[in-house]
Amino acid sequence: MIANLVQLAAEETEQNPLVPPGPELLVGTIAFAIVFFFFWKKLLPNINKVLEERRAAIEGGIEEADAMKVEAQSVLEQYKAQLAEARHEAARLRQEAQEQGATLIAEMRAEGQRQREEIVAAGHAQIEADRKAAAQALRQDVGTLATELAGKLVGESLEDHARQSRVIDRFLDELEEKAEAAR
């Protein structure tokens, strides 16, 4: 097929537009070779480097933003944790204060109770002691008084009942007088 064309071309010489003239082939090759050489050796490596740098820069920016986001997140979490801890602490303190208050009240109440009992006990003891002292004194006095009364009764003749009664009354009156004098 190509051979045919070449032959055809040879017959027509210069007229066949499908037959490439030699010099033009040469110029075409050179022209393209120059373009290719510049692209291959200089221009495309140049631009590829820059494109790579740009990609890296963009990716670097994204990474940086990511890192910052992560950091912000962690700070927020930390902050939240601290806040929660603080709340917890406050609650704990309140609870503790309440408990302490309650204990304090209970303690004071117990103390009051104890003091009251002490005072009451002391009072009782005092009363008891007074009573004993009184009883002691009374016993001594009663003996003397009984002896005195008996002497008087015996001294007087025990004639009649009326007399006896008078004696007793008189004795009692004396007693009362004595007591009043003693007061």
Next chain:
Amino acid sequence: MSADQTQLAFDWSCRVLSDNGCGFPAPGLQSFMFKPLATVGGFEFNKVMLLALLATLVIVAFFWAAFGKAKVVPGKVQMIGEAGYDFVRRGIVYETLGKREGEKYVPLMVSLFFFIWIMNVWSVIPLAQFPVSSVIAYPAVLAAIVYLTWVVLTFKKHGFVGFFKNVTGYDKSLGAVLPLVMVIEFFSNLLVRPFTHAVRLFANMFAGHLMLVMFTVASWYLLNSWLVVGAGVSFVMTMAMICFELFVQAVQAYVFVLLACSYVQGALSEHH
């Protein structure tokens, strides 16, 4: 055709309805032939060669401005350059070959794309007004480079026997049809493919240039008496064709590189 007829061979004095007796100077093959601008030791340097080298200059200059001192925060020129680069790298190479496999071929494909595109774009640039790729030599060179890349890659990847299995689409499951398939695939891959690869680009640019020249010439030719209406229509068509050509130029560059990538992918794949 004689040399006098080259160089946008049309007579400015020719007008429709005029009586100097010349007809419509239709564009043809002569529109693709140029007188040498200079001859150095038998080497004829013509306008197409100049435009090809200018394409190189423009591409290298632009991308030097864009990527020469590339910055992480790009300027305007670098941004445009990056957009173009990214279009080829991501939009074509990574799409077909994948990022890992494709990275090696990015320089080749980027060069191909911009070289072809700028060669095509000359078609609508005032004063240049000629698509370099409508001269078969230039697409042929590029197709040959892709072809060589593909052949060498296939050999390297699959070895001698593997190469033939790859280019003939060897597949036992085809059974009786296999010999036929192998013959067809062999021709299609090894002989026809580089040809169609080059001609696809060439023919598109060739036809586009013919259309542009035809409407341009017709706009001038019809600019006489009542046919100015025709000239107007022709002029509008010229404008429309310029827009269309701008589109085709980019598409052809894209298709050429896309095909180059798919050939490379065929060479790298385990099963054809």
